[in-house]
Amino acid sequence: MSKQFLFLFSTVFICFNAVAQDANFKNYTQKIGGSPQVYDMVAIPGGEFLMGSPDSEKGRRPDEGPQHKVKIEPFWMGKTEVVWDIYDLYAFKNMEKEMAARHPDPDKSVQKTDASTRPSPPYVDMSFGMGRSGYPAINMTQYAAIHFCKWLYEKTGIFYRLPTEAEWEYACRAGSKTAYSFGADESKLDEYAWHRKNSDAAYKKIGLKKPNAFGLHDMHGNVMEWTLDQYIPDYYAKQPAGEKYAPVTELYPTAVRGGSWDDEPADLRSAARTASKAEWKILDPQLPKSEWWMTSASFVGFRVVRPVKQPSQEEINAYYSPKLIEDY
Amino acid sequence: MEQNRRDFLKASGLFAGGAMLNPVRGYGFNSAVDETIKVALIGCGGRGTGAAAQALSTTQNVQIVAMADAFKDRLDESYKNLTAKKYKNAAGTVVDTKLKVDVPEDRKFVGFDAFKKAIALKDVDVVILATPPGFRPSHFEEAVKNNKHIFMEKPVATDAPGIRKVLEVAEEAKKKKLNVVVGLQRHYQANYLAAIKRIHDGAIGDIVGGQVYWVGSSPWMKERQPNQTEMEYQMRNWYYFNWLCGDHISEQHVHNIDVANWVKKGYPVSIQGTGGRTVRTGKAYGEIFDHHTLDLVYADGTTISSQCRQFEGTWNKVDEAFVGTKGRIDSFDGKKTILKDYKGGVIYQHDDKGDKNPYQVEHDELFAAIAKGEYKFADAENGAKSTMTAIMGRMATYSGKMIKWDEAFNSDINLFPDKLAWDASPKILPGPDGLYPVAVPGKTQVI
Numbered sequence: 196m197s198k199q200f201l202f203l204f205s206t207v208f209i210c211f212n213a214v215a216q217d218a219n220f221k222n223y224t225q226k227i228g229g230s231p232q233v234y235d236m237v238a239i240p241g242g243e244f245l246m247g248s249p250d251s252e253k254g255r256r257p258d259e260g261p262q263h264k265v266k267i268e269p270f271w272m273g274k275t276e277v278v279w280d281i282y283d284l285y286a287f288k289n290m291e292k293e294m295a296a297r298h299p300d301p302d303k304s305v306q307k308t309d310a311s312t313r314p315s316p317p318y319v320d321m322s323f324g325m326g327r328s329g330y331p332a333i334n335m336t337q338y339a340a341i342h343f344c345k346w347l348y349e350k351t352g353i354f355y356r357l358p359t360e361a362e363w364e365y366a367c368r369a370g371s372k373t374a375y376s377f378g379a380d381e382s383k384l385d386e387y388a389w390h391r392k393n394s395d396a397a398y399k400k401i402g403l404k405k406p407n408a409f410g411l412h413d414m415h416g417n418v419m420e421w422t423l424d425q426y427i428p429d430y431y432a433k434q435p436a437g438e439k440y441a442p443v444t445e446l447y448p449t450a451v452r453g454g455s456w457d458d459e460p461a462d463l464r465s466a467a468r469t470a471s472k473a474e475w476k477i478l479d480p481q482l483p484k485s486e487w488w489m490t491s492a493s494f495v496g497f498r499v500v501r502p503v504k505q506p507s508q509e510e511i512n513a514y515y516s517p518k519l520i521e522d523y
Numbered sequence: 524m525e526q527n528r529r530d531f532l533k534a535s536g537l538f539a540g541g542a543m544l545n546p547v548r549g550y551g552f553n554s555a556v557d558e559t560i561k562v563a564l565i566g567c568g569g570r571g572t573g574a575a576a577q578a579l580s581t582t583q584n585v586q587i588v589a590m591a592d593a594f595k596d597r598l599d600e601s602y603k604n605l606t607a608k609k610y611k612n613a614a615g616t617v618v619d620t621k622l623k624v625d626v627p628e629d630r631k632f633v634g635f636d637a638f639k640k641a642i643a644l645k646d647v648d649v650v651i652l653a654t655p656p657g658f659r660p661s662h663f664e665e666a667v668k669n670n671k672h673i674f675m676e677k678p679v680a681t682d683a684p685g686i687r688k689v690l691e692v693a694e695e696a697k698k699k700k701l702n703v704v705v706g707l708q709r710h711y712q713a714n715y716l717a718a719i720k721r722i723h724d725g726a727i728g729d730i731v732g733g734q735v736y737w738v739g740s741s742p743w744m745k746e747r748q749p750n751q752t753e754m755e756y757q758m759r760n761w762y763y764f765n766w767l768c769g770d771h772i773s774e775q776h777v778h779n780i781d782v783a784n785w786v787k788k789g790y791p792v793s794i795q796g797t798g799g800r801t802v803r804t805g806k807a808y809g810e811i812f813d814h815h816t817l818d819l820v821y822a823d824g825t826t827i828s829s830q831c832r833q834f835e836g837t838w839n840k841v842d843e844a845f846v847g848t849k850g851r852i853d854s855f856d857g858k859k860t861i862l863k864d865y866k867g868g869v870i871y872q873h874d875d876k877g878d879k880n881p882y883q884v885e886h887d888e889l890f891a892a893i894a895k896g897e898y899k900f901a902d903a904e905n906g907a908k909s910t911m912t913a914i915m916g917r918m919a920t921y922s923g924k925m926i927k928w929d930e931a932f933n934s935d936i937n938l939f940p941d942k943l944a945w946d947a948s949p950k951i952l953p954g955p956d957g958l959y960p961v962a963v964p965g966k967t968q969v970i
Contacts, residue, residue: 283835283836287740287836289741289835316741316743317739318742319841320739320740320839320840322839323841323856323857324839324840324841324842324854327836327838327839396857478882480570480574480577480882482572482573482575482601482604483604483607493857521607523604523607523608
């Protein structure tokens with residue numbers, strides 16, 4: 196490929212992004228340069244919604260109230276949870292190098308991400324034998340998930356991050372006001388979600404169940420998903436005006452959403468909130484415990500979002516430099 | 524037999540009604556006898572530090588009083604981490620870490636003989652041995668000689684002479700009634716204990732086959748740094764050198780092989796297998812293989828297959844499965860600890876709700892026994908024989924031969940350097956291309 200062509204190609208690419216952020220706000224597929232991997236992004240229109248659940252909702256817990264209005268800016272969200280196939284490229288530098296050799300992409304060479312901070316190799320197999328290719332990546336810390344977003348940014352030039360709790364719930368509801376995005380009828384849950392009663396004690400490949408009205412799969416069940424927020428039980432009551440999320444200042448608990456293959460149907464509701472726990476690292480025998488792997492959270496994964504308005508370089512740098520809170 | 528300090532204190536406390544001596548040392552004792560259990564940590568890596576933290580997290584009054592490591596930076600990092608953690612006492616109150624970790628500079632020992640100085644301290648009741656496994660036999664010997672109770676990590680040696688030493692010392696530990704816990708933590712994990720008890724009670728009949736796996740990804744590797752001697756480099760990158768690590772078949776897969784031995788209530792009479800270096804071939808990866816598969820043949824003719832592999836991007840499994848004449852268990856992993864009969868009926872299903880962290884249980888039980896003056900744990904013999912099984916597996920894959928227990932056990936091949944010093948030479952050295960010699964099945968002699 197000539198340099199001139201490359202230049203042209205990248206210019207077109209950048210133009211496409213500029214358009215996409217404006218009038219042409221629609222679903223797209225993110226290529227992971229230097230690999231055959233792709234990640235489908237769904238355009239989620241902005242709007243206002245009622246976050247939390249009403250007192251009358253079956254299975255409701257006090258941390259889901261009071262219901263309150265939240266305004267959400269438009270963003271894209273991963274159609275599915277991030278799979279091992281992509282996560283492993285980030286977690287294992289050798290795999291990324293190998294893939295880059297097989298799928299040359301001079302514009303997105305592996306060198307570009309050589310500076311990435313990557314997870315340390317896990318001592319045990321973090322998929323716990325439940326399957327890898329096509330299955331959601333699990334057991335990463337929220338810190339590792341944020342560094343994954345940074346890696347993805349370095350690969351693509353596009354700002355990706357974890358969703359806030361509010362964005363997550365808004366995307367999950369997809370306009371619905373009921374316990375689940377498809378209504379309140381728990382008996383229909385099997386059509387949309389993997390949970391304790393139908394999962395046979397393991398996660399499943401992504402996207403096997405029906406999507407919600409936005410076209411997002413596995414928002415209910417399969418694996419819970421990391422958000423950006425500290426988990427504060429009464430946050431909805433005392434949320435400072437204008438604050439879009441609760442920034443993380445303590446390692447535990449942070450807010451995890453969606454319920455998992457290991458959870459009861461009530462834990463999969465759109466408004467249900469889960470607090471991360473130190474026990475999710477119970478099998479890590481080291482001190483300090485790993486900043487990258489949970490070891491005992493085979494029910495936790497994540498998906499990423501991309502705000503329509505890409506933040507400034509300064510904001511991006513700040514987001515990608517989360518403070519490491521040592522886990523003793 | 525020389526009494527250890529706790530026996531002495533207990534006995535003297537009994538005779539003198541708590542009024543004698545009053546050894547004012549340490550802190551917080553409210554009887555005449557100092558009830559603090561004092562611990563020396565030997566090997567200050569992430570795991571050693573974790574084990575020390577678990578010791579400090581038991582309900583006993585435990586104090587780390589000495590630390591030893593070959594490297595000063597490792598020791599300092601470990602001390603920093605141990606004192607940064609918040610510990611709670613039995614009542615759930617956060618205690619001052621300075622009381623829990625009372626290790627002034629003169630009880631921080633660095634170098635190859637650091638372990639001796641830490642173990643020799645009279646006040647020390649318990650030692651945690653968590654250096655690379657090659658050092659375990661000599662450290663275990665020193666600990667028993669000095670009448671200390673012991674927590675030691677698996678594997679417990681890297682060659683047959685090391686195993687024979689551990690077995691000899693284990694006999695001595697028994698005579699002295701010193702508690703010895705080995706970090707094969709599945710023996711302290713509720714789902715394994717519950718399921719294997721039922722297997723031993725005959726719930727699935729006689730065990731006639733099985734598979735054990737540690738098929739996962741590659742662990743850490745340390746690049747060679749400028750100005751390192753060969754000895755320092757191998758010590759820093761110890762996972763990839765057999766005199767230190769024993770190969771991953773021993774360092775990691777010993778857990779699963781040990782479960783096979785546990786279930787079969789014995790050790791293989793012979794092993795044959797195959798293995799090699801396929802993916803991890805660079806000079807930074809020393810001499811170890813990246814995969815092994817074995818047939819473990821037991822005295823009754825039962826063959827259990829074993830696989831271990833350290834590849835990235837492949838199918839993974841760390842688990843065990845066994846087939847009995849009346850039923851089977853396909854997995855011990857988490858919620859899948861289910862004994863089934865051949866008609867699909869569930870014989871036993873383990874509910875893991877409320878199960879405790881087995882790494883913590885090891886220490887809870889060890890320190891409870893020590894506090895009560897009980898002699899309850901003699902893990903070293905099994906630890907040594909399961910480690911021997913893994914070493915025998917390595918002998919089989921390195922040589923490509925069928926290896927019998929007796930010839931493996933009696934092997935005189937000693938991997939340990941003749942001299943331990945930063946400028947001394949380990950027995951394996953890189954060639955002119957920087958690559959280390961690697962075993963070639965069919966050619967390499969292992970006995």
